[in-house]
Structure formats: structure tokens, C-alpha cells
Amino acid sequence: MNLTEHTDQSNTLMSLVEELYPLNRSITGDGVRQTLKIIEKRLPLTIHEVATGTKVLDWEVPNEWNIRDAWVKNSKGEKIIDFKESNLHVLNYSTPIHKKVNLSELTAHVFTLPEHPTWIPYRTSYYNENWGFCMRHADFLELKEDEYEVFIDADLAAGHLTYGEFYHQGELTEEFLLVTHICHPSLANDNLTGISVAAHLGAMLQTQQTRYSYRILFLPVTIGAITWLSINEAKLNRIKFGLVLSLLGDNGPFHYKKSRRGDTLIDTIVETYFEHSSAASELLPFSPYGYDERQFCSPGFNLPVGRLTRAVHGEFPEYHTSADNLTFINQTKLNESFEVIKELIVMAENDKTYYNTNPKGEPQLGRRGLFKTIGGQRNTKNFQMALLWVLNLSDGENSLIDISKKSGLDFSSINEATQSLLAVNLLQEVELIN
Numbered sequence: 001m002n003l004t005e006h007t008d009q010s011n012t013l014m015s016l017v018e019e020l021y022p023l024n025r026s027i028t029g030d031g032v033r034q035t036l037k038i039i040e041k042r043l044p045l046t047i048h049e050v051a052t053g054t055k056v057l058d059w060e061v062p063n064e065w066n067i068r069d070a071w072v073k074n075s076k077g078e079k080i081i082d083f084k085e086s087n088l089h090v091l092n093y094s095t096p097i098h099k100k101v102n103l104s105e106l107t108a109h110v111f112t113l114p115e116h117p118t119w120i121p122y123r124t125s126y127y128n129e130n131w132g133f134c135m136r137h138a139d140f141l142e143l144k145e146d147e148y149e150v151f152i153d154a155d156l157a158a159g160h161l162t163y164g165e166f167y168h169q170g171e172l173t174e175e176f177l178l179v180t181h182i183c184h185p186s187l188a189n190d191n192l193t194g195i196s197v198a199a200h201l202g203a204m205l206q207t208q209q210t211r212y213s214y215r216i217l218f219l220p221v222t223i224g225a226i227t228w229l230s231i232n233e234a235k236l237n238r239i240k241f242g243l244v245l246s247l248l249g250d251n252g253p254f255h256y257k258k259s260r261r262g263d264t265l266i267d268t269i270v271e272t273y274f275e276h277s278s279a280a281s282e283l284l285p286f287s288p289y290g291y292d293e294r295q296f297c298s299p300g301f302n303l304p305v306g307r308l309t310r311a312v313h314g315e316f317p318e319y320h321t322s323a324d325n326l327t328f329i330n331q332t333k334l335n336e337s338f339e340v341i342k343e344l345i346v347m348a349e350n351d352k353t354y355y356n357t358n359p360k361g362e363p364q365l366g367r368r369g370l371f372k373t374i375g376g377q378r379n380t381k382n383f384q385m386a387l388l389w390v391l392n393l394s395d396g397e398n399s400l401i402d403i404s405k406k407s408g409l410d411f412s413s414i415n416e417a418t419q420s421l422l423a424v425n426l427l428q429e430v431e432l433i434n
């Protein structure tokens with residue numbers, strides 16, 4: 001599989017982010033449903049609804065939260081905070097409230113960012129019932145002693161947790177799993193970029209015949225992953241590779257966080273890819289903090305799931321603030337992220353193991369049109385070297401990624417040489433012999 005045809009999704013990556021940006025989302029509720037509906041215009045999804053109170057591993061599906069409006073008015077009736085101006089203004093999962101409070105009670109329920117006084121913070125209170133507002137610190141400093149009317153028109157009641165699942169059947173039942181979270185309101189990099197890249201990868205994959213099967217999960221963070229793992233525990237041994245995707249549209253270098261095991265095939269694929277890529281990157285060891293790799297890599301599952309982002313969760317000033325907006329990300333970086341993950345998929349698909357069918361002495365490559373007597377092409381030397389490495393190491397023990405690592409040659413050169421050797425019957429796939 002080379003994924004070169006019909007795979008240009010670049011022009012719509014940013015437009016999906018823009019379409020999803022205005023919606024208010026949370027770990028449950030209609031914002032999640034609307035988000036999945038918009039994704040479904042590009043990708044067929046199975047939508048799952050799991051009832052409040054359902055036991056999932058050590059957790060329970062919470063009440064569903066929906067909000068219609070929220071504001072704070074001063075005694076003159078002027079709105080000093082308005083949910084309709086930004087959905088970040090309300091503490092996500094706030095309980096409904098309508099009452100009059102003095103400045104000190106209001107202050108106890110207000111969150112600001114003194115170090116970035118013009119940004120609105122994003123705060124949540126999913127598992128601890130509370131009400132609250134988030135505002136610019138500069139506006140907060142203007143507040144005077146007064147009687148304030150606070151109003152949050154929301155429901156927090158029995159309902160469902162909603163998530164979406166895309167599945168593409170390949171030749172094998174073994175799966176490549178992609179996971180992205182869908183629970184943040186108007187924040188762009190975290191995580192509309194992850195949603196858009198994942199949706200477009202799915203749209204590309206569904207037009208291809210693939211060796212592996214592909215599953216893409218669009219989940220509310222933590223509780224969604226725990227719910228999915230709880231429901232699918234019996235099938236987890238199908239997962240051969242996995243990537244948690246987020247933060248893919250900023251200008252930073254790529255960061256790959258290894259799986260808990262640290263030496264799984266997805267770790268090797270990503271490591272080998274970035275060794276030869278012009279894209280700046282950094283490898284991070286596993287840690288039990290971050291996104292849903294925490295659940296997939298909990299010790300009882302310990303799945304081969306790493307995390308690919310550009311910026312790192314919690315380590316950039318715009319993180320979880322109104323400054324993580326549409327101007328913080330750009331199409332060029334989104335496209336690059338899409339292309340990198342596409343290449344990782346190509347590596348996974350093509351990482352096979354072969355036997356050299358003519359292992360005694362070097363086969364005569366010139367007779368087979370593979371030894372170029374006239375040089376000059378830029379990659380000729382790489383190609384010739386790749387032929388020699390693939391022939392020498394194809395003893396049924398080394399996969400193409402092993403050969404790439406041992407030779408120091410990039411995977412695409414190794415793969416290109418392999419395809420040429422297959423065409424003249426100098427290689428035979430190990431699986432086909434068995």
C-alpha cells in the first residue's frame with residue numbers, strides 16, 4: 001500500500017476545525033453529538049450511547065450535562081460575563097444556578113489567569129458538583145462591590161455518554177488504533193486538530209485496501225477511554241499498534257511519547273521514521289500523565305499505544321485558554337501532521353519479513369535490470385545500497401523496519417528496493433511460505 005492516490009485531504013483539514021470550533025462540548029451532551037454528526041459528513045461512524053450510571057472499570061458514567069445559556073449581571077442589569085460571547089466563560093459541567101451574590105461569593109466561583117490577563121481560562125468540574133465562571137483577569141480587576149445576579153441555565157441529569165467509532169476492515173483482524181478526544185469546547189489545538197487529522201485519516205483509509213484493520217475512536221477524555229476499554233476488554237488483543245492523537249496544528253516540533261512498554265512496534269516505527277525525517281521531533285519516555293494513553297497503557301492493559309502531538313500537553317502558555325484559538329494553529333502544520341501519520345501507517349502496512357530466494361552469493365542484479373550502470377539519479381546510491389541490505393538481511397528474521405534500522409537507510413528506500421526485488425522474484429514473504 002502506498003496511499004499516494006486519492007489521499008489529498010489537505011484542503012479540508014482546517015475547514016473541519018473551523019466548523020467544529022464554535023460548538024460547546026463537554027464529556028457528555030449535545031455538543032458531543034453535534035460534533036460527531038459533523039465528523040460523519042466525512043466519515044461513517046458508529047455512535048454509541050452509554051447510559052448514566054453504567055459501571056465502567058472503576059468508574060461510573062456520569063450525569064449528562066447540557067447548557068443553554070449563562071451570564072452574570074451587575075446591579076444595573078449589565079452582563080459582565082456572557083456564555084454567548086465565549087463558551088469558555090462557564091466552568092464546564094457547572095450545576096444550574098440562579099441567585100444573587102455579593103462580590104466575595106462571586107469571586108469564590110470565578111477563575112482567571114493573572115499571568116495572561118486578556119485570556120479566558122478553560123476549567124472543568126466533572127466529578128465534583130460546583131458552579132463557576134471563567135473570565136479575563138483584566139475584567140475581573142474592574143469588578144466592584146455590588147449585588148450580582150448569576151444565572152446558569154443547564155441540566156445535569158441522567159442521560160448518556162456519547163462516543164463515535166470508525167472501523168475499516170483490512171485483510172487481517174489485527175488493528176491499528178487511533179484515539180482522539182472530543183470533549184473540549186472552543187479550543188483549537190487541543191483538540192480540534194486531533195479530531196480533524198483523525199477524521200481525514202479515516203476518510204483516506206476507507207478508500208484503500210489495507211493489510212491491517214483500522215479503528216478510530218472519538219472519545220470524551222478519560223471517561224470515554226475507560227468506557228470503551230470496559231466494553232471492549234475481550235477484543236483488546238487485536239490491537240497491534242496504537243496512537244493517541246492531539247495538538248497537531250501548532251508550530252512546534254513533533255513529540256512522540258512512547259508506550260509504557262517502550263519497545264513495541266509502534267515505538268520502533270515512529271522512532272525509525274523520525275530518524276530520517278526532515279520534521280523536527282523529540283522522543284519522550286512514557287509517563288502516567290497526559291491524554292488517554294494513560295488508560296490504554298494502564299498496567300492491566302499495557303497496550304502498544306503511544307502518543308503523537310506537536311506541542312506537549314500542559315507545556316505551552318496557550319494550553320487550556322482562549323488563546324488556543326484558530327489563529328494559534330495553521331493549515332501547513334496540520335497538513336504536515338496528516339502526512340507524517342500517513343507515512344507511519346505506510347510503514348506499519350509494509351513492515352513485512354522476507355526470504356532472499358537466492359541467498360548463496362549475491363544474485364546478479366544487472367541481468368535483472370536492477371544494477372544501474374549509468375548513475376546520476378539523486379537516489380541511485382541509496383537505492384543500490386538498499387537492494388544490498390534487503391537481500392543480505394532478508395533471512396526470515398529481519399523485518400523491513402529492522403533492515404532500515406540496521407542499515408541506517410530510510411524506510412521508503414528500503415521499501416522501494418523491496419518492491420523492485422519482489423518484482424524479479426528475489427524475495428518471498430515469510431507469511432506466504434508458512
Ligand code: ZN
Nearest residue numbers: 184190191320
Ligand atoms: Zn485538554
